[in-house]
Amino acid sequence: MDRNPRYHDKPEAVAALVRDTEVHKDCYTSEEVFALEMEQLFASAWIYVGHGSQIPKPGDFYATTVGDQPVVMVRHTDASIKVLYNRCAHKGVQIAPEGCGHTGKFFRCPYHAWTYRTDGRLLSIPLKKGYDNTGFEACEASQGMVAVGAVEVYRDFVFCRLRPQGIGFAEFFGPSLSTLDNMVERSPEGRLEVAGGVMRYLHRCNWKMLVDNQTDTCHPMVAHESSAGTAVKVWQQAPEGTPRPMAVELFAPFVNPYEFFENMGIRVWPNGHGHTGVSDSIHAAYSPAPGYWESMVAAYGEERARGILGEVRHNTVYFPNLMVKGPIQTLRLFKPLAADRTLVESWTFRLAGAPDLLLERTLMYNRLVNAPTSVVGHDDLEMYERAQQGLASRGSQWVNVGRLFDPAEKDQGEAVTNGTSEWQMRSQMRAWVRFMTDGMHDAMHAQEARP
DSSP: OOOSSTTOHHHHHHHHHHHHSEEEEEHHOOOHHHHHHIIIIISSOOOOOOOOOOOOOOEEEEEEEEEEEEEEEOOOTOOEEEEEEEEEEEEEEOOOOEEEOOTEEEETTTTTTEETTSSEEEEEEEEEEGTTTTTGGSGGGOOOOOOOOOEETTTEEEEESSSSSSHHHHHHHHGGGHHHHHHHHTTTSSSSEEEEEEEEESSSOOHHHHHHHHHOOOSSSHTIIIIIHHHHHHHHHTTTTOOOOHHHHHGGGGGHHHOHHHHHHHEOGGGGGGEEEOOOOOOHHHHHHHTTTHHHHHHHHHHHHHHHOOOOOEEEEEEEEEEEGGGGTTEEEEEEETTTEEEEEEEEETTSSSOOOHHHHHHHHIIIISSSOSSHHHHHHHHHHHHHHHHTTTSOOOEEOOOTGGGGGGGOEEEEEEEOOOOOHHHHHHHHHHHHHHHHHHHHHHHHOOO
16 A cells, blocks of 8 residues: 555545546546455445356356455355355465366365365365364364355346445345346246357456446447448448348447437436446347247247347446346456456357357357457457546546536436436446445444444
8 A cells, every 4th residue: 555545544535536527537547546446346346256157067166356356156066156265264375276167066275185165164174183272163264265245146147245244236236137137038948158258358448447438329430430330331332132241230330320329318227337228229120030039929928028129228337347238148347457457358148049140149249349359349448548548647637427417316316318428427436436435434433433
């Protein structure tokens, strides 16, 4: 920590970083603020860990991070899902290697062979007699691998809260979970499977820039003009009657005019969640997959099937760092590494029981839009990195998020607004302030209460 911290143990200073229509650049550039985000925000909010289909059998695990904390998601012997800190109780060695694997009935530390059940309980220690009469039974090491504060599995999506106490899962997400419901129900079997692996790549920018971008509808027709716009222009020169390629179908909506995005609408939910694509979406006009409608009607009935497929939300932001595209079955996780470093994970899902063409479209979308060598995503990447560089300058200290601001919005819960409003960005930052400072206030009050 800085010898003269500006924000540590100073909740009022943190709150002052966010105004009604402005955000101070320290939110994006300060390593001290970043450290506080790991300590407060990412410890008290519900963070996406992984999907149950990644660990289908008992003993399967997935090692990842939540904020700056290494964790392992594991299928226990009773088929329940546990999330443990990925740390041996002995010397602190990370027990599970990064990514997915199978550990059998127990974890074994590769350093000294301490073993743990898949719920974290200590199973055995080599030369255990050496700990007789040492007080081992009363020390932390005897408790085994530590579980995170709370875990919730919702429709096979696994979330955790690092802190033992805090906001409940249902209260945190509220009606925003309807996006996950819709994504799952697009499967005739009501089930998703991770498919196509994961794409990971580094962004040299703050994680919040990526989150802001998900509901920024004033940039597509500008930033993507040279990529998606060029692809559309080339297609328009094709001979009449040429079948429209799937790639063009995916590209074309990115360069729709401002009016399209204004009319699509944005829904804002409490706690920083929200989505674009209320009445229309860039995913609304895809060609039908043969046999899919019939399978959905058979599963849900015609009225229910029409309601499920008629919901075409564009980007749903689950604050702080998750974005879901239900109609195209993709998920992106923005994993903070430093104030100016973010690892993006882009995941794709198969709709169980649906035609393979839908997975083909999902994978193509991910490659063309979200991949490190994509046609569209690199436009955004360049803007993020140029913004990060620009914020390091001695120009203005503030970032403007004031488009279509109404003071009354601060007292509203769920609302639908103009599709080019920055209300959702402001809602995210208001949630950011709350989750950043509540824990700081609690700690200060606890300290004051000590004799």
